[in-house]
Amino acid sequence: MSSTPPADFGFDAPFDRAGTGSSKWARAETPGVIPMGLADMDLPGPPAVAEALARRARHRAYGYTVCDPAGRALVARWYRARHGVEVDPDWVLLLPCGPRTALRLLLETVRGTFRPRAPVLFPTPEWGGFAQLCRAAGIPFQELPLRLTPDGYRLPGDPLPRPAAVLLSNPHNPSGTVWPTGVVRGLAGWAADSGALLVSDEVHGDLTHPGRPHPVAVTTADPEHRHHVVTLNSVGKTFNCSGLPSSFALVPDAHLRTRFTDTMAGFGLWEGGLVEQTVQQAALREGGPWLDALLAHLVAARTRLTDRLGPAVRSAPRASYLLWLDAAALGLPPATARRALLDRCGLEASDGAEFGPGGHGALRLNYALPRSVLETVLERLDRL
Numbered sequence: 001m002s003s004t005p006p007a008d009f010g011f012d013a014p015f016d017r018a019g020t021g022s023s024k025w026a027r028a029e030t031p032g033v034i035p036m037g038l039a040d041m042d043l044p045g046p047p048a049v050a051e052a053l054a055r056r057a058r059h060r061a062y063g064y065t066v067c068d069p070a071g072r073a074l075v076a077r078w079y080r081a082r083h084g085v086e087v088d089p090d091w092v093l094l095l096p097c098g099p100r101t102a103l104r105l106l107l108e109t110v111r112g113t114f115r116p117r118a119p120v121l122f123p124t125p126e127w128g129g130f131a132q133l134c135r136a137a138g139i140p141f142q143e144l145p146l147r148l149t150p151d152g153y154r155l156p157g158d159p160l161p162r163p164a165a166v167l168l169s170n171p172h173n174p175s176g177t178v179w180p181t182g183v184v185r186g187l188a189g190w191a192a193d194s195g196a197l198l199v200s201d202e203v204h205g206d207l208t209h210p211g212r213p214h215p216v217a218v219t220t221a222d223p224e225h226r227h228h229v230v231t232l233n234s235v236g237k238t239f240n241c242s243g244l245p246s247s248f249a250l251v252p253d254a255h256l257r258t259r260f261t262d263t264m265a266g267f268g269l270w271e272g273g274l275v276e277q278t279v280q281q282a283a284l285r286e287g288g289p290w291l292d293a294l295l296a297h298l299v300a301a302r303t304r305l306t307d308r309l310g311p312a313v314r315s316a317p318r319a320s321y322l323l324w325l326d327a328a329a330l331g332l333p334p335a336t337a338r339r340a341l342l343d344r345c346g347l348e349a350s351d352g353a354e355f356g357p358g359g360h361g362a363l364r365l366n367y368a369l370p371r372s373v374l375e376t377v378l379e380r381l382d383r384l
């Protein structure tokens with residue numbers, strides 16, 4: 001009996017991004033440097049997405065597009081198939097913007113709905129966007145340093161004052177920690193009791209490594225707390241299309257959905273959109289086998305690197321493609337570690353200082369690389 005060989009999605013060979021305007025490669029500074037900073041993948045995305053875009057592009061009318069309600073059912077189907085949870089299609093808002101803008105719109109809505117002057121809380125280190133966004137928008141915020149234990153990160157005990165919202169990056173960027181079900185459920189209950197909103201940013205949630213369940217906040221929360229919870233997700237990180245203006249929010253509270261839609265209207269935005277619907281629908285409908293192959297590739301890369309770097313890994317990653325490292329344990333000067341890694345090894349990392357309190361002396365390395373490039377990275381790490 002013959003068995004079908006696994007599909008080859010081209011994750012082994014180098015993938016040349018020259019001439020594509022890649023922001024990650026623009027940061028590499030010098031020819032020959034391998035950029036491992038920004039969170040997108042040097043791996044080809046799902047063929048189904050490219051085909052859907054090409055098919056749609058061939059029809060040369062790109063006028064106003066209605067929001068296709070089938071897109072909501074597709075999101076619900078995705079959650080059932082990938083995470084085994086029931087999402088009501090009515091909860092789904094199909095957003096014509098990336099997750100960062102979606103967060104800003106949500107905060108705008110929350111501050112009108114919950115407590116306008118209360119701060120937004122979030123644990124740090126975090127991917128940098130929460131603080132950056134609040135600072136730029138003039139939204140008061142309070143950072144809650146995570147506790148680093150021998151078993152990885154833990155949330156601080158009491159989330160303190162009564163906030164307007166609490167933001168959680170789950171899985172956690174930068175460390176790849178998957179906050180467990182009990183933690184998410186507890187935070188949702190706490191948010192409901194404090195009259196705040198829990199915004200669970202789950203853009204790395206579809207990238208939890210095999211065997212690691214991803215607690216989707218809106219379905220993990222007790223049903224009576226659900227109205228104080230939003231899950232934010234996108235196909236951007238999962239399917240390597242973060243440059244496209246696409247995301248979706250799961251908002252169980254009907255009043256909040258209406259308020260959110262009103263906020264969007266205030267910025268001239270409406271649900272749906274040509275490019276984002278084309279990409280999102282192709283990815284969610286046909287991208288499963290590609291994602292399975294990607295996860296196998298990422299786990300293999302993670303294992304090679306964590307075996308090699310051992311104690312320098314601050315917290316063992318259980319999701320996505322990011323490695324959070326202690327510079328001193330790598331033999332790098334903590335204050336100038338990014339520069340030192342660039343000079344010694346020709347590897348460009350993100351500087352932990354950009355991730356807020358708890359990030360100093362750390363580096364974040366993105367290992368979503370073709371296998372052949374990963375081999376070069378491992379060789380260069382010998383220069384440490």
Ligand SMILES: Cc1ncc(COP(=O)(O)O)c(C=O)c1O
Pocket residue numbers: 039098099100101127129169173201203204236242243
């Ligand atoms: C956890 C998290 N949330 C949100 C974003 C923002 O995504 P975008 O810049 O595509 O809107 C990122 C990007 O790295 C992220 O890692």
